[in-house]
Each structure stands twice: as C-alpha cells, then as structure tokens.
Amino acid sequence: MTNALKINVNELLSGECLTASEYKEKAEENMMNLMNEKEESKRKIILSVILCALTILSSVTMFVLSGALEIELWLRILLLLIGTIVVIGGIGVVIALDVTTGTYECQKCNTRFVPTTSAYISGLHTFTKRKLKCLNCGEISYCKKRLMH
Numbered sequence: 001m002t003n004a005l006k007i008n009v010n011e012l013l014s015g016e017c018l019t020a021s022e023y024k025e026k027a028e029e030n031m032m033n034l035m036n037e038k039e040e041s042k043r044k045i046i047l048s049v050i051l052c053a054l055t056i057l058s059s060v061t062m063f064v065l066s067g068a069l070e071i072e073l074w075l076r077i078l079l080l081l082i083g084t085i086v087v088i089g090g091i092g093v094v095i096a097l098d099v100t101t102g103t104y105e106c107q108k109c110n111t112r113f114v115p116t117t118s119a120y121i122s123g124l125h126t127f128t129k130r131k132l133k134c135l136n137c138g139e140i141s142y143c144k145k146r147l148m149h
Contacts, residue, residue: 039149044101048094055090059083095121104143106134112146 062083066076098119103112113135115123123130127143 041101044097048097051093061085102143102147107141109137111136116140
C-alpha cells in the first residue's frame with residue numbers, strides 16, 4: 001500500500017507527508033503509540049479476568065446463600081435476582097472490554113478488523129480465535145485475536 005501511494009509507513013501512520021527532520025520524531029511518536037496501545041490491551045485483559053472472577057464469586061455466593069439460609073421467600077428471590085443481575089452485568093462488561101481489546105486477523109486475506117458486538121457474541125470461539133466474517137473479503141473463518149491494531 002505504501003509503495004502505491006509513494007509514502008513510507010511512518011507517513012501512513014502519521015497521516016501527513018514528513019520532511020527529513022520530522023521523520024525521526026514521528027517514528028518515535030508512532031512507536032510509543034504502538035507500545036502504549038499494547039500495554040492498554042494487556043491492562044484490559046487483566047481487568048477482564050479480574051472482573052470475571054469477581055462476577056463468578058459474588059453471584060455464586062448469592063445463589064448459595066439464597067438456598068442455604070432459612071430466610072423469607074421475598075429475600076430468597078431478591079438474592080437470586082441480584083445474583084442474576086450481577087452475572088448479566090459482569091458478562092456485558094467483559095464482552096465490551098474484550099471487543100475493544102486488539103483486533104481479529106482474517107485467515108483468508110490477513111486483514112485486521114474489529115468485529116461488531118453482535119458478530120463477536122454470536123461467533124463460535126476458542127481461547128485465541130473466533131469465527132467471524134471478514135469486513136474486507138467477506139469470508140467466514142476462525143480469525144486470530146491480535147493485541148495490537
């Protein structure tokens with residue numbers, strides 16, 4: 001792509017033509033942006049894992065307590081309702097974090113893209129791949145998760 005446009009990668013990432021004096025400065029800036037993006041993705045993954053563990057722990061505790069304690073029916077129902085809300089909310093936040101963490105790479109054309117939330121939710125998946133329709137070539141394949149855009 002850069003050859004066809006007669007620009008270098010640095011100019012593509014910067015979105016402007018660079019003079020020789022600006023080139024090094026923009027290269028360092030682009031490198032720092034990429035490193036910051038990777039660190040942010042790692043933080044989102046860690047946050048997702050912690051949030052998932054807390055969701056499971058708190059909801060299971062509420063479900064167990066609602067069945068184990070001798071309490072009034074309305075209180076039992078309230079505990080079950082709160083536990084269900086915690087599970088649904090926790091799953092929603094984890095999905096929102098994971099969709100915005102990195103990109104998916106198409107196996108057919110190697111294009112990287114961010115899927116829609118509905119495509120993400122409905123796509124069959126393993127730990128590192130998700131069955132998605134590529135936004136570039138339209139093919140459906142198990143796209144690999146990549147941390148950096």
